[in-house]
Amino acid sequence: MTEIPQFSLEESEEIGALLTEEEIPYERRCVITSSGRAGFIFSVQDDRFLDAIRMIKSHCGFLDAPPEPVSGTCPACNFPVTNAFECPDCGLSLSFNPRELMQNHPFVIFLTKLEKETGTIL
Ligand SMILES: [Zn+2]
DSSP, X not given: OEEEEEEOHHHHHXXXXXXXXXXXXXXXXXXXXXXXXXXXXXXXXXXXXXXXXXXXXXXXXXXXXXXXXXXXXOTTTOOEEEEESBOTTTOOBOSOOHHHHTTTSHHHHHHHHHHHHXXXXX
């Protein structure tokens, strides 16, 4: 079994339902995080681990096309922007990248570390 950290109760219920739908057997256990909240860790069989990871990535929108650069006017400071991912003046992120928005999520931290270790984008 390989562990996949770590989700809130609500997230873990969605992911559990998806794993069941994909017929990926799993165990879910509850841990108490450093912030004192409940977190949920999935364990799946080693040979279904990558299936489960891809399924969760897809669920989070990480498999969608990479964001496009934006041209126009920054909605925060009205600075003119040409072909940029963020405003050169105020730094506002102008493109929607779900993985970037979730960069402090335990699953994203786990995923990034795993991809670094294996040298592949899963
Ligand atoms: Zn701006």
